[in-house]
Amino acid sequence: MLRFLIFCGILLISLTGAGQIQNYKTTSLPLGDLQSFSNAPKNWKLAGGIRNSFKDTSLKTTKGTGVLYDDFSKGIQYKDGANLFTKLEHGDVFLSLDFLIPSGSNSGVYLQGRYEIQLFDSWLVKTPHVIDCGSIYERWDDSRPAGEKGFEGHPARVNASLAPNAWQHLEIEFQAPRFDAAGNKVKPARFVKVVLNGITIHENVVIFGPTRAAAFSDEAATGPLMIQGDHGPVAFRNINYALLNDFKANFKDVKYSYYEGKFTGFGELTKDKLTSSGSADAIDVKLADNPNALGLIFTGTLSVDTPDEYQFDVQRYGMTMVLLDGDTLMRPDTRFASRKLSAGAHTLQISYIKNFSWRPSKLGLFIGKTNSRPLALHVPASLPSEAPAPLIGVAVQDEPEIIRSFMEHQGKKKTHVISVGDPAGINYAYDIDQAGLLKVWRGEFLNVTEMWYERGEPQWAFPMGANITLSGRPVVTIVEDEKKPLPDSLNYTSDFIYKGYRLSVTRTPIFNYQYRNLTISDAMQPAQDDLGISRSITLSNIMPSQMVYIRVAAGDSIEKVGDNVYAIDDQHYFVQLPALDKTKAEIIKSNGRSELVIRCSASTTIQYSLIW
Structure with a gap:
C-alpha cells in the first residue's frame, strides 16, 4: 500500500472560501x-x-x-x-x-x-x-x-x-x-x-x-x-x-479594551479588571499580551454604502459575542448571522474571551452580502494561517487496494464500507451489510485523512475522483409478493448474512453472502477496455418455488437507449448487458422509483457492466 501526503491550504471565507458559494x-x-x-x-x-x-x-x-x-x-x-x-x-x-x-x-x-x-x-x-x-x-x-x-x-x-x-x-x-x-x-x-x-x-x-x-x-x-x-x-x-458585485464597507474609529486573565463569561470583563485600552486600525487579537488568558472588546463604526441584507461570519478560537447597534447579533454559540442594514454608519462591538493554551489566539470577522465577496473587518495577523492538515491518500500500485471505513452516502453515514481501488484506475465503495454499490469513480483512489491523521476519530473516507453515487440497495432480493415494492434494505443480522470475501486470481475481492437458503457471490473488476465495472452475481440453491430478483440498478428514471444499454437517472450513468446473453432485464416501478431487475428462478450467474 502506498500512502501519500499533500499539504493543502486552509479554506476560509475569502475569495475562494467555501462559505462564499453558499451566499x-x-x-x-x-x-x-x-x-x-x-x-x-x-x-x-x-x-x-x-x-x-x-x-x-x-x-x-x-x-x-x-x-x-x-x-x-x-x-x-x-x-x-x-x-x-x-x-x-x-x-x-x-x-x-x-x-x-x-x-x-x-x-x-x-x-x-x-x-x-x-x-x-x-x-x-x-x-x-x-x-x-x-x-x-x-x-x-x-x-x-x-x-x-x-x-x-x-x-x-x-x-x-x-x-x-x-x-x-x-x-x-x-x-x-x-x-x-x-x-x-x-x-x-x-x-x-x-x-x-x-x-x-x-x-x-x-x-x-x-x-x-x-x-x-x-x-x-x-x-x-x-x-x-x-x-x-x-x-x-x-x-x-x-x-457578482463588489461592495464597500469599512470599520473605523475602532477602540479596544484588553483584560488579562482566565475569564469564563463576558460579564467578567469589568472596568476594575481592565489591563489596557486604546485605538486600533481594526480587530486585532495581537493587542493582547497573554494569548492564552485574555478578554478583548472592540467597538467601532461600521459603514455600508447601500441598504441591503448583510451576512456576518466570525472565525475564532475561543468565545465571542457580537452586538450591532446595541442588539445581539451573534451569541457565543453562533458563528453566522444575517441582518438588514440601512446605508450609513452602525455601531459594532465584538467581545472575545480565550482561556486555554492548546490552540493559538485567533479572531476574525467578515461582512458580506449576497453575490458579493466578503470583506475582512480584522487585520490579517489577527486570523493567522495555520500549518495545514495533510491530505493523506491511498494510491494503488501493482494490485488492488482494499480499505475499510465509514463513508457518506445520500446524507447518511455508512459504517461497514469496503472501498476497492484497481491499478486500472477503476474504483468503487461497497456496503457489505447490503451487498450494495455506493459509489464508483476513476483515477486516484481514496482520501483517508480523517481516518489516519492524528486521532482519526471521524473514520470517514472520501473518493478522490469524480464519483457517481449509486442506490446502495441490496443487489439480490427474494420476492414473496410481486405486487409489493422491493425492500430498500435487508436485515443483515439475521436474514442477509455477510460471509466475508476471498481474492480472485487478479486479487480483486469476491464477496460472499448467505441469504436464507441462497448462497451468493458478488465479484467486480474493471470492464473490458476499462469502460467501467464488470459485475458478476452468482446465485446458488434457489428453490423451485422461489422468485429472486437481481437489482441491476435503481433510480428516478431508467430508459433503454440502445441494444442492451440502459441510461440510469436521466443519463447519470449507463448499464450494459452482454450482447449475446439471453438474459432479459425489465424495468419495474417500486416505491415511486424505477428499478432495472433480472428475474431468476434457478441457480445462475448474471453479468453486466456499469459505465460512467
Whole structure:
C-alpha cells in the first residue's frame, strides 16, 4: 500500500472560501424558448430531454423544452454564424450548468465571449491537455513560429470527465479584467475557481487575453456568454448564474479594551479588571499580551454604502459575542448571522474571551452580502494561517487496494464500507451489510485523512475522483409478493448474512453472502477496455418455488437507449448487458422509483457492466 501526503491550504471565507458559494443567489437562464439569446442560429434548438447511449455521436432528443442543444451538422463545421450568444452581459460571475457531450464531440463555454473553458469528450484520458474537458483553452498568435502559435493554455488538473452522453456538472467563478478611468487594463481576467463534476480543476488562474476562437479580440469590463456551436453537438440544461458585485464597507474609529486573565463569561470583563485600552486600525487579537488568558472588546463604526441584507461570519478560537447597534447579533454559540442594514454608519462591538493554551489566539470577522465577496473587518495577523492538515491518500500500485471505513452516502453515514481501488484506475465503495454499490469513480483512489491523521476519530473516507453515487440497495432480493415494492434494505443480522470475501486470481475481492437458503457471490473488476465495472452475481440453491430478483440498478428514471444499454437517472450513468446473453432485464416501478431487475428462478450467474 502506498500512502501519500499533500499539504493543502486552509479554506476560509475569502475569495475562494467555501462559505462564499453558499451566499450566491443564482438566477436561471430561461430555456422555455430562445429569447435569452441574441439572434439564435438555426442549429440551436430546445428539447425535453436526451436519450443517448454512451456510444452515440449525435443527439437523440425528446420533445419539450428545458434542454438547449446544438443540432450540429458537418455543413456548419468550423464556419461562422453557429455560435450562440446570451443577451445577458456579465463582469464578475458565478456560472453553474449541466452539459452533455456526445462521443467524439467538441464545444466550449466562453466567459465574456473571450475566455474559453473547453468542453470535450475526454473520457478515459489519463493526462489532460489544453484540448481536454475543463481545460482553459490556449491563446493563439499566427505570427509566432510553428509549434509556438498556441500559448498560455491551462490543462485541467485532473480528468474529471464522465462518459459521453452522461450529464456532467460545471461550476465557474470568474473575475473580469479591471480598467482605469482612461480604459487601460490594470488587472487581468481570472478564473477564481472551476469545478467539474465536484472536482476542483482550476484555482486562481490569470488569463492575459482572449483565448483562441474568441468572439472578440479586445478585452472589456463586461461581455456575453458564448457557446461554441461549430465544432460538434452538445446539450445544456440548468444554466444558472449570479452576477457578482463588489461592495464597500469599512470599520473605523475602532477602540479596544484588553483584560488579562482566565475569564469564563463576558460579564467578567469589568472596568476594575481592565489591563489596557486604546485605538486600533481594526480587530486585532495581537493587542493582547497573554494569548492564552485574555478578554478583548472592540467597538467601532461600521459603514455600508447601500441598504441591503448583510451576512456576518466570525472565525475564532475561543468565545465571542457580537452586538450591532446595541442588539445581539451573534451569541457565543453562533458563528453566522444575517441582518438588514440601512446605508450609513452602525455601531459594532465584538467581545472575545480565550482561556486555554492548546490552540493559538485567533479572531476574525467578515461582512458580506449576497453575490458579493466578503470583506475582512480584522487585520490579517489577527486570523493567522495555520500549518495545514495533510491530505493523506491511498494510491494503488501493482494490485488492488482494499480499505475499510465509514463513508457518506445520500446524507447518511455508512459504517461497514469496503472501498476497492484497481491499478486500472477503476474504483468503487461497497456496503457489505447490503451487498450494495455506493459509489464508483476513476483515477486516484481514496482520501483517508480523517481516518489516519492524528486521532482519526471521524473514520470517514472520501473518493478522490469524480464519483457517481449509486442506490446502495441490496443487489439480490427474494420476492414473496410481486405486487409489493422491493425492500430498500435487508436485515443483515439475521436474514442477509455477510460471509466475508476471498481474492480472485487478479486479487480483486469476491464477496460472499448467505441469504436464507441462497448462497451468493458478488465479484467486480474493471470492464473490458476499462469502460467501467464488470459485475458478476452468482446465485446458488434457489428453490423451485422461489422468485429472486437481481437489482441491476435503481433510480428516478431508467430508459433503454440502445441494444442492451440502459441510461440510469436521466443519463447519470449507463448499464450494459452482454450482447449475446439471453438474459432479459425489465424495468419495474417500486416505491415511486424505477428499478432495472433480472428475474431468476434457478441457480445462475448474471453479468453486466456499469459505465460512467
